[in-house]
Amino acid sequence: MNRGAILVIARLTLREAFRRRLLWALVGLTFLLVAVTGWLLGKAAELNPLQGGEQQLILSQLLVMIAFMFSFVLTMTAAFAASPAIGPEIENGLLLAVLARPVRRADVLLGRWLGLALVVVGYALAAGYLELAVARLMTGYVPVDPMVAPLYLAGESLILLTLALVFSTRIAPVASGSIAVVGFGLAWMGGIAGGIGDYLNNDSLRNAGTIAHLILPSDTLWRGAMFALEPPSDVLAAAGSQARIFTVSPFFAGTPPPLPWLAWCAVWVVATLAIGVLLLRRREL
Amino acid sequence: MAGSSTGDAGGASSPAPAIETRELRKQFGRIVALTGLTMTVRKGEVFGFLGPNGAGKTTAVKLLLGLSAPTAGEGQVLGAPLGDLATRQRIGYLPELFRYQGWMTAREVLALHCELARLPRSSWPAGIDEALELVGLADRSNDRVATFSKGMQQRLGLGVALLGQPDLVVLDEPTSALDPVGRQDVRAIIGALRARGATVFLNSHLLTEVERVCDRVAIVDRGRVVAELGMAELLRESGVRILVTGLPDARAIAGPFGQTRLDGEWLAVDSIADEAVPALVARLVARGGAVHAVVPTRHTLEERFLSLLGTAPDAAAPGDAEPRP
Numbered sequence: 253m254n255r256g257a258i259l260v261i262a263r264l265t266l267r268e269a270f271r272r273r274l275l276w277a278l279v280g281l282t283f284l285l286v287a288v289t290g291w292l293l294g295k296a297a298e299l300n301p302l303q304g305g306e307q308q309l310i311l312s313q314l315l316v317m318i319a320f321m322f323s324f325v326l327t328m329t330a331a332f333a334a335s336p337a338i339g340p341e342i343e344n345g346l347l348l349a350v351l352a353r354p355v356r357r358a359d360v361l362l363g364r365w366l367g368l369a370l371v372v373v374g375y376a377l378a379a380g381y382l383e384l385a386v387a388r389l390m391t392g393y394v395p396v397d398p399m400v401a402p403l404y405l406a407g408e409s410l411i412l413l414t415l416a417l418v419f420s421t422r423i424a425p426v427a428s429g430s431i432a433v434v435g436f437g438l439a440w441m442g443g444i445a446g447g448i449g450d451y452l453n454n455d456s457l458r459n460a461g462t463i464a465h466l467i468l469p470s471d472t473l474w475r476g477a478m479f480a481l482e483p484p485s486d487v488l489a490a491a492g493s494q495a496r497i498f499t500v501s502p503f504f505a506g507t508p509p510p511l512p513w514l515a516w517c518a519v520w521v522v523a524t525l526a527i528g529v530l531l532l533r534r535r536e537l
Numbered sequence: 538m539a540g541s542s543t544g545d546a547g548g549a550s551s552p553a554p555a556i557e558t559r560e561l562r563k564q565f566g567r568i569v570a571l572t573g574l575t576m577t578v579r580k581g582e583v584f585g586f587l588g589p590n591g592a593g594k595t596t597a598v599k600l601l602l603g604l605s606a607p608t609a610g611e612g613q614v615l616g617a618p619l620g621d622l623a624t625r626q627r628i629g630y631l632p633e634l635f636r637y638q639g640w641m642t643a644r645e646v647l648a649l650h651c652e653l654a655r656l657p658r659s660s661w662p663a664g665i666d667e668a669l670e671l672v673g674l675a676d677r678s679n680d681r682v683a684t685f686s687k688g689m690q691q692r693l694g695l696g697v698a699l700l701g702q703p704d705l706v707v708l709d710e711p712t713s714a715l716d717p718v719g720r721q722d723v724r725a726i727i728g729a730l731r732a733r734g735a736t737v738f739l740n741s742h743l744l745t746e747v748e749r750v751c752d753r754v755a756i757v758d759r760g761r762v763v764a765e766l767g768m769a770e771l772l773r774e775s776g777v778r779i780l781v782t783g784l785p786d787a788r789a790i791a792g793p794f795g796q797t798r799l800d801g802e803w804l805a806v807d808s809i810a811d812e813a814v815p816a817l818v819a820r821l822v823a824r825g826g827a828v829h830a831v832v833p834t835r836h837t838l839e840e841r842f843l844s845l846l847g848t849a850p851d852a853a854a855p856g857d858a859e860p861r862p
Binding site (some may be wrong): 264268271350 | 626632
């Protein structure tokens with residue numbers, strides 16, 4: 253591995269992202285989205301005559317759903333930024349000139365990953381904190397851990413980015429992007445199945461959730477984001493039976509992700525990148 | 538700039554060749570792209586690598602540059618094993634399938650390659666200006682590559698290959714997108730590289746171009762080198778065509794002078810030394826023949842190429858090449 257070459261490729265990837273209009277279009281859309289959702293949250297806080305815990309629960313659910321929309325946009329952005337990052341550059345010859353330099357294939361893959369990760373994580377954090385700030389301004393609602401929620405969303409997008417990038421070493425961009433998006437959906441469904449398994453004490457459903465989280469741990473981080481956006485536990489306790497209805501919602505996480513599962517997310521990214529390096533090394537140019 | 542060798546043009550006695558391969562083989566699944574490539578490229582020479590479509594030329598180039606791993610065999614480039622990372626600093630490469638970042642300007646692409654080649658930063662501005670000037674893109678240096686024609690992109694690729702004064706420049710079909718002026722420029726650039734002592738490995742199917750610039754050529758067919766020969770040796774082989782009448786046995790008379798054949802009324806004599814031509818004409822006249830015209834002929838690379846590949850309708854004399862097993 254050559255740190256210098258990785259950084260050169262990462263910087264190249266960043267410059268490319270900033271030079272192209274796509275990123276700026278996304279930034280523009282994000283401001284629009286934040287404005288619209290901020291207005292919506294304000295209206296919900298203003299018109300809803302409900303008081304105390306129940307209002308907070310409703311606001312938290314609205315915020316979680318907005319976060320879900322963000323996570324989907326992030327996933328799509330990550331998947332479709334990463335899926336054409338390697339394969340087409342091999343096919344059109346762009347990488348031939350690069351790899352004839354003192355640059356390893358691993359440097360290209362890791363540099364691409366680093367550059368795209370900085371773009372996606374930067375976007376996730378900026379958009380996430382902006383949305384939370386606007387939500388707080390419009391509603392006064394303070395979730396349990398507002399600073400951590402965008403970090404979880406950024407982590408979730410990194411998982412999908414890694415998946416799409418590794419697939420892009422071997423398959424066509426549309427296919428690898430689609431696989432990442434479908435994977436995101438399946439992992440989310442797996443997480444819901446696991447949640448229902450927990451609630452009903454059903455081992456089969458619980459195991460399905462565990463397996464989904466092992467194969468693609470994006471939902472682990474999504475659940476962390478949901479938990480961080482929920483009201484503090486004393487508010488939930490005060491809401492009493494009214495809170496119960498929310499606890500069975502697919503947009504509710506009772507606990508933050510345990511540390512071993514967060515560690516698994518990191519291991520998964522490293523292992524998947526290692527597989528990507530092997531796949532790229534074996535590919536004929 | 539990276540260290541440029543002083544070179545030893547034409548130095549057959551050079552101890553370490555620029556490129557040496559032994560039975561290099563490449564297989565893609567069941568398809569054998571290279572059967573067993575054995576060749577030697579001397580330091581400081583311009584070496585032409587010729588062959589019909591599908592002969593394995595581009596595959597061989599990729600193996601030499603470490604872009605692809607051989608299935609079997611071995612080789613060295615600039616004294617290091619194939620694929621050696623540090624050696625790539627001393628190699629410039631223009632791929633057949635050339636493509637550069639369309640969103641960058643020509644100057645930015647060159648700067649990127651300076652950085653990838655790990656050239657000292659202080660050498661970049663002068664190196665980039667020199668490359669732009671050499672390939673005729675100085676006035677378009679700040680334009681985006683996406684706005685370039687195919688030919689201009691190939692010129693840019695040539696500029697990229699020249700950065701850092703590499704010891705070995707590998708050009709894979711470098712004139713495929715160029716107009717006649719561009720081709721002339723490429724010939725001049727190759728000449729300048731030779732003068733500097735750099736080794737040039739030229740993969741081309743344009744035989745007249747190869748004939749003009751190369752010191753030696755290898756002809757590859759079906760994944761194997763069928764001949765390695767020097768251009769000087771090839772061009773030395775002269776012949777003569779004589780329009781002679783009134784002499785039915787003219788061919789027999791000319792027999793001792795070279796290899797003969799009749800082409801209508803013309804008597805063609807191959808492999809005849811220039812100084813023997815007056816003696817031949819004198820003998821034909823002495824035996825009663827009327828000589829109307831004497832036209833010197835010369836083998837072209839194309840004739841040799843076709844004869845070696847067995848596709849020439851009138852193959853040149855065998856035995857003067859060095860066919861490889």
